[in-house]
Amino acid sequence: MIRFIRQRAVENPWVLRTIFGLLIAIFIISMGWIGFTPSNTRVVATVAGASIPLQEYEDAYRRTYEAYQNIFKDQFTPELLKQLDLKHTVVNQLIDERLWRLTADRLGLSVTDEELTAQLVKIPAFQRAGQFDPTVYEQTLLRNHWTPQRFEEAQRLQLLADKARAAVRTSTALLPQEQPAPAPPAPQSPDKNTPPPPAPPSPDAVRQQKEERAVMAFLANLRAQTPITINDKLL
Numbered sequence: 001m002i003r004f005i006r007q008r009a010v011e012n013p014w015v016l017r018t019i020f021g022l023l024i025a026i027f028i029i030s031m032g033w034i035g036f037t038p039s040n041t042r043v044v045a046t047v048a049g050a051s052i053p054l055q056e057y058e059d060a061y062r063r064t065y066e067a068y069q070n071i072f073k074d075q076f077t078p079e080l081l082k083q084l085d086l087k088h089t090v091v092n093q094l095i096d097e098r099l100w101r102l103t104a105d106r107l108g109l110s111v112t113d114e115e116l117t118a119q120l121v122k123i124p125a126f127q128r129a130g131q132f133d134p135t136v137y138e139q140t141l142l143r144n145h146w147t148p149q150r151f152e153e154a155q156r157l158q159l160l161a162d163k164a165r166a167a168v169r170t171s172t173a174l175l176p177q178e179q180p181a182p183a184p185p186a187p188q189s190p191d192k193n194t195p196p197p198p199a200p201p202s203p204d205a206v207r208q209q210k211e212e213r214a215v216m217a218f219l220a221n222l223r224a225q226t227p228i229t230i231n232d233k234l235l
Contacts, residue, residue, distance in 0.1 A: 045094065
């Protein structure tokens with residue numbers, strides 16, 4: 001995989017750039033969402049018989065905690081931590097990822113090496129001067145106690161979950177009655193003291209809202225139909 005990434009980094013110098021801070025936060029959090037299950041360990045939750053080990057939960061919690069700490073800084077107080085209910089937030093994120101992976105399996109989805117590479121080269125933590133750097137990649141993983149093989153497998157599983165979510169979104173279409181109404185014509189002699197009427201939402205915005213509702217409803221239904229247990233004593 002490293003050789004493949006090196007080739008892509010040379011052949012495609014146009015590596016896409018995205019919001020640095022947001023992707024760093026997502027990168028830190030997602031590193032806890034792994035499919036590796038160590039043996040002889042306690043289980044914090046099960047999803048359809050698949051275990052979420054305590055170690056995986058603790059890694060995800062620590063990285064999520066650090067991400068929130070970096071975002072809120074001095075405002076990240078014990079009161080805010082309690083409001084966020086971070087322990088249950090993290091375990092539920094892990095459960096949701098398992099559910100989406102199950103959905104991906106049922107849909108027969110897969111992730112190619114090319115798709116995985118395209119995802120890795122976009123992560124700013126692995127870049128130098130705006131381009132993917134294999135040395136930075138290996139050093140960053142080493143500092144976080146990851147091997148490339150383990151990290152790439154984790155990212156492959158994450159991409160599978162993303163594909164399942166995308167499949168639900170693309171199956172959603174606006175009905176004729178859901179199309180936003182056109183904006184009313186502006187008055188010929190507008191009153192300066194009267195604010196203009198708000199513009200109606202665009203069809204894209206309405207569709208995105210419906211897609212998000214569909215994803216949430218699908219996940220809620222999936223949760224209701226899937227045997228899930230959480231060991232609160234370990235949280």
